[in-house]
Amino acid sequence: MADQEQSTSSTFPNPPPFWQDFTPDNLNRIEQLRKSFAEANPTRDVPTRLPDIPESLINLQPPAEPKDGRFRIFGEHFTVRISPPKDPMSSSSLIYPRANQKVQQLENKLVTLEEGGITNLARTHPSRQGDNATPSSSLNRRDVPHTDHALELKRLVKSLLLNFLELAGTLSINPNDGPAKVADLEILLFNIHHALNEYRPHQARESAAELMQEHLDRTRRETTAIRSQVEKARRVLEGLGSLTIPAEAERGAAAAAGEDAAQVAEELRALDRRRDAELWAATDAAFA
């Protein structure tokens, strides 16, 4: 029994220890601190992390950004660049217009091939053409379509095949030279994967545009469908309206004739029946 309990309790890892710090009491205290900070600095916005916070409340606010731009998630290493707020034209500001105004951005940066110790073969990608470029040319760079990129990728893949052929040849003549050729293949593969990963942001933007287009089409279709239904309902209403009025008139005339009471009642019933029949016929016609 004890063993069973042990195994069930260890199925999931324990929550991080600081969850116990989030007591109502502590939450109230940090709220107080925030208020007093806002009062003390009326001109400034309250930052996400208050300075000089008591040790016991330190876990109630998010930790600072990594100083060296490195952090770990689920055992994987990530590098970020803490960049100043971006210019308003940049793509992320389109999607998160507010986030850019105050918050410094953590930018996830792809490790370059050189940083990974791999020879960089292709240099055509717009973002790779010379990091020493002047700011003015960096604007022009974003204007470049990616056709060169595709060409470069195709070249790389062709080289891959050629290098394999060479490897097969080398192995048949002098197997000892094989490893050098394998290293070439490796570099090519790394380059291809890197080039593809560089393309990802571009594809992401493209997919976003595609999704929006789809949504737009759907909304428009919906609007047209609603409109046509409304139109139909309106026609039904008009059909009904043109029918009821003569019936009412007839009935009024019959009542005004002021004949025998029983006869009047009989006529009224007949009129009602006829009116009903006409109404249903009209409704059927309108819905058909």
Add this chain to the structure above:
Amino acid sequence: MGDRLTQVQDAVDQLAQQFVAALYFVQRRHDLETLGPKDKIFTPKQDGQAPPSEVDSLPVDDFRAGLTELSRDLITKEQQIEYLISMLPGLQNSEQDQERAIKELEEDLKAAESQRREALKERDQILAELDQVIRSIRRP
């Protein structure tokens, strides 16, 4: 089935695996040849615990056919990759084009959404009218 970039990456990985498979095939399934009159093909004795042979030879024709097939597969895969690359989304668009397109779409979306709301309002109105009429049929 992922996005197109992932497809390309998977295809490249498959190509690399095919390289390995092709080399392995050549290494294992070739026939043994004598290079000179003095060479003798070593055959392990059939009796007892003979060590497994280094090569598992195929008949010459089968081996040739295998080579052809593998080479054809390699080239097909490479062509596939090139096709996938030329199918990558938005190759002809630059980043600025994309941003412009997204902005336009955003505005169009807003307009379409407000139109939709209008249509909905109209629909509710007509429904209410219709409802009223239907109720009034019963009463006179």
